[in-house]
Amino acid sequence: MSAKVETEAERARRLFAEYLRGKGHHVTKKRLFMAEEIFRLKPRHFDAEAILELLRREGRWREEFDRFPLSRATVYRTLDLMVRAGLLSKSTMDEGPARYEVKLGRQHHHHMICEGCGEIVEFVDWGHEHLVRQAAACRGWQFVDSELIIHGLCPRCKGQRRG
Amino acid sequence: MSAKVETEAERARRLFAEYLRGKGHHVTKKRLFMAEEIFRLKPRHFDAEAILELLRREGRWREEFDRFPLSRATVYRTLDLMVRAGLLSKSTMDEGPARYEVKLGRQHHHHMICEGCGEIVEFVDWGHEHLVRQAAACRGWQFVDSELIIHGLCPRCKGQRRG
DNA sequence: GTTAATGCAAATCCTTTGCAGTAAT
DNA sequence: ATTACTGCAAAGGATTTGCATTAAC
Numbered sequence A, B: 001m002s003a004k005v006e007t008e009a010e011r012a013r014r015l016f017a018e019y020l021r022g023k024g025h026h027v028t029k030k031r032l033f034m035a036e037e038i039f040r041l042k043p044r045h046f047d048a049e050a051i052l053e054l055l056r057r058e059g060r061w062r063e064e065f066d067r068f069p070l071s072r073a074t075v076y077r078t079l080d081l082m083v084r085a086g087l088l089s090k091s092t093m094d095e096g097p098a099r100y101e102v103k104l105g106r107q108h109h110h111h112m113i114c115e116g117c118g119e120i121v122e123f124v125d126w127g128h129e130h131l132v133r134q135a136a137a138c139r140g141w142q143f144v145d146s147e148l149i150i151h152g153l154c155p156r157c158k159g160q161r162r163g
Numbered sequence C: 001g002t003t004a005a006t007g008c009a010a011a012t013c014c015t016t017t018g019c020a021g022t023a024a025t
Numbered sequence D: 001a002t003t004a005c006t007g008c009a010a011a012g013g014a015t016t017t018g019c020a021t022t023a024a025c
Helices: A008-022 A029-041 A048-058 A062-067 A072-084 A126-137 A155-162 B008-023 B029-041 B048-058 B062-067 B072-084 B126-137 B155-162
Strands: A088-091 A099-102 A110-114 A120-123 A142-153 B088-091 B099-102 B110-114 B120-123 B142-153
Touching (some): A072 A088, A126 B142, B008 B029, B008 B072, B048 B072
Parallel strands (some): B110 B142
Antiparallel strands (some): A142 B142, B110 B120
């Protein structure tokens, strides 16, 4: 008997189901489908519209999808639930639509955004993490989460602006 | 002859006028009025709507204002110019309308937001500032700006959630 | 059977834009 | 005189919502 190892997508699906049950919500096919497929495809920094398109294009369960398409409203509602379940994180970097990203199983990281080309780079910085927790604690706050965004010029754009 | 010291509001007005001239923009009464009044009243974390209301209620130059009211469109356009001039900073913390705050003459600071009551607290942390610059530099980026948001529970809400 | 989720389209919120009129250069 | 700003109302993008239908409990 080979004990099959749970894939990340399966884990996301399972945890989401547990979350939903725990909250007294219905565990529907479309919700599980979204959790599983997002964690299988693992897109980075996507908005609601992009997810909808991605699932339409690359999602399994295609035939049934054609007959019972996901509506925009359900995508928004389910993304919101996944954020509350801790599977995704949501942020409104600047303008434009809200961005989501896979959170479960990833270490906490931050973002650098290039003012020139808009490129987004992720980075991990534990020294920073420590400082932030300290900053909250010494002011009597309970730390929950932090987001750091560095605006700058990426190596390429840095060169161009000088030349 | 007493050399009168320039107030902050006057300075903001002057710098804005210089910025506008430098860019070949018109130096209009309404633009100068906005810069001067915002820096006189110094509200914290305001959105476009709030500024409009504040200027209507507390702004000097009231009578003329009644005859030539500021339009929403002009408020948006002028706030944008003030950001580019470096007088204000703009951020889209989470949901809702974009928030502005007075930047000129204030040291760079960050924000803690309470998940419980929504309170926003500002704090300065130079250690953090240094780390951030380093993080950008050692990846080949040119640092421009950074924003840090800590989500947490303020002392009051921290107590309530336990009790 | 009861309760909640879904799709649709309409509504909402915040912001930008086209254009005719007005003010700054 | 020329150019740019302003107000208005309409358009725009992103998200939410009311309600009838359908699925989960």
